[in-house]
Amino acid sequence: MTTAIRPKTSVGSVGVAHTRVEGRDKVTGAARYAGEIPFTELAHGWLVLSTVARGRIRSVEDGPVLAMPGVLAVLHHGNAPRVESDFIGMLGVPPDPTAAVFQHDRVPCLGWPVALVVAETSEQAREAAEALVVHYEQEPHDIDFHAGRPDAVEADGTMPAVAQKGDAAAALASSAVVLDAEYTTPEEHHNPMEPHAATARWDEGRLEIVDSNQGTAWVAGELAMMFSLDPGAVRVVSEHIGGGFGSKGVRAHQVAAVLAATVLQRPVRVVMTRRQMFSLAGYRSPTTQRVRLGADPDGRLRLLEHDSLSQTSTVYRFVEPGAGPARVMYDADAHRTVNRVVELDVPSPTWMRAPGEAPGSFALESAFDELAEKCGIDPIVLRERNEPEAGPVSGLPFAGRNLLACFREGARRFGWAERDPRPGVRREGRWLLGTGTAAASFHAGALPSTATVTAHPDGTFTVRIGAADIGTGARTALTLVAADALETEPERVRVRIGDSDFGPAGIAGGSMGTRSWSWAVMAAARDLRERLALTAGIPPEGVTARSDTTDALAALAQRERHSFGAQFAEVAVDTATGEVRVRRMLGIFAAGRIVNPLTARNQLTGGMIWGISMALHEEAVRDPATGGHVGPDLANYHVAAHADVPRVEADWVEDTDPDDPVGIKGVGEIGIVGAAAAIANAVWHATGVRHRALPIRPDRVLAAGTRGAGNA
Ligand code: MOS
DSSP: OBBSSSOOOTOOOOOOOOOBTTTTHHTHHHHGGGGOOOOOOEEEEEEOOSSSSSSSEEEEEHHHHHSSTTTTEEEETTTOOOOOOOOTTTTTSSOGGGSSSTTSSSSSSSOEEEEEESSSHHHHHHHHHHHHHEEEEEEEOOOOOOOOTOEEEEOSSSSSSSEEESHHHHHHTTOOOEEEEEEEEEEOOOOSSSSEEEEEEEETTTEEEEEESOOHHHHHHHHHHHHHHOOOEEEOOOOSSSSTOOOSSHHHHHHHHHHHHHHHSSEEEEOOOOHHHHHHHBBBEEEEEEEEEEEEETTOEEEEEEEEEEEEEOOOOOOOTTTHHHHHOOOOSSEEEEEEEEEEESSSOOSSSSHHHHHHHHHHHHHHHHHHHHHTTTTHHHHTOOOOOOTTTTTTOOOOOOOHHHHHHHHHHGGGGGGGOOOTOOOEEEEEEEEEEEEEEEEEEOOEEEEEEEEETTOOOOEEOOOOOOOOOOOHHHHHHHHHHHOOGGGGGEOOOOBBBGOOOOOOOOOOOHHHHHHHHHHHHHHHHHHHTTOOOTTTTTTEEEEEEGGGGGGGGGGGGGEEEEEEEEEEEEEETEEEEEEEEEEEEOOOOOOHHHHHHHHHHHHHHHHHHHHOOBBBBEEESSSSEEEESSSTTTOOOOOOEEEEEEOOOOOOOSSSSSOOOOOTTTTTTTTTHHHHHHHHHHHHHOBBBBBHHHHHHHOOOOGGGOOO
């Protein structure tokens, strides 16, 4: 059952709010997640992680554990089948070798998977895993992340390490105003509500995995390469996913489950615990970023420099590209932006909602606020003065750039015009009040995808696509897109997703999911309608059309393509305790055509709420002595909860991608971009003190004090 808030009209379904097509299944518990789907003969694996941060495994004392009740096997580097990890996967990057479990005796970080205990029940497996004694030859570790590490290197990732134009020295020399500041962000974790879970089984020579991931075709392809199998010999199913945020790709749990299913010839399930996710599921690297801006007295930029350092593991190079947003946002006579990494004895970081843009925008958009203060001009005016005509470094035209429209609409609705720019002058009892703003941008791309659409004799349609709905509402969006393309009502369209057997498709990532899949669905639906026009009647098996967008996407390369946004925040700072409370937030976005206002708003406000979390709460702390986390769980790692979240509003301005068949750009990530900076800028406006280190904890607020005109 679906409930259209507004029934099908002549204007179509895209753009009309629609509740999630699987919403009823989710709230009634009928929707089953990867860790709860029953299998006969199911065995349970429990991962054992290293307790040292660097060294070698000397021995795994599996004998006593094998004698424990229900224990079936203990897999480790001494007995596990071989796994391949030296290849380039669908996304153009190699797999993180952390997923290629039990292949050698080296330990590169604390929390490295060293064994899998398999038993008849999950409880027996856990008990035995906790009893397993592993001896290590421990070596000194280095987890000391800080600016100025001599071993930091410039590093390409999804973008070149360095982008520059013009003469930086000359631009600096001619700048009347210079802002030079360092910003830091801590290690942050995805923490999707549903932990990673996979069940693997062999079915007549075919490997089947029920999993929770962001792309079944992607995970199936990677597992086929890891186990040297024909791509058609692996099927991955992932129907409902309780959040991913970048963490749900190929990880240790699927590979361990496949290894155990192969050895035992039984279905084996491996589920990560919340604590294990802190070292096995990736995370956002801490960053230290230096921004140097040189400007004329009126704020026009002559120099824009952004140097961003992140950490990676010693086994895998992941670059958190914090310097990326500067390449898109503002023009300057001279640009120099650099991403660098340092390899430490830590787990591998990975993509996490708005990789690069989330921490990068904190530094850049805080620096812009500081420059506005130095120049004595309004922060929105400063952005207007530095609005580029074309890509500031690429020189490519923009495929729509409605940043200023977002600021205009946001300023109007937030009441920005009435703002007194002086810091530290608004008091309400023991609270100091302030407001702040920041800009947002996120790359708008698309990935090749295939889809099939089948017309049935009863007038209904079935869409099949290897899409993943990780909570975004993608399944519903695709239903609306298909309904319009087929000129029918959403109620007549069934969208089946989350199965690699539906063919190659892009991932739910990079804000590209709904856009990539909609493109493929549109193409197949159009083809189907043409065929139906030539068909006298629909046979019992239906009429099916298939699409592949691989060639069509080339059109996107001709322009710079981004979503933009303007973030506004109001905060209250408790001068007695140092607590910062966000009172309200408003985000106005130009993020392409909005397919489903209901779920799109949910995506945008979800990102903004994560921005509150990033600004004020989230911080994974490592103990230098052990190299491991202090309190890796939701009791100690605070994410914004209801009590932290006030009135958060998201809306958008007209912005249609001219090169996309539906006009979509993508809304998954831009909500978090700039959100932390808007809050930090509001904290400055409240207190008169700049906070350049996230999170803005009470102790930091108390230590920094206040410096407002009203407190002088
Ligand atoms: Mo997202 S970090 O592309 O899942």
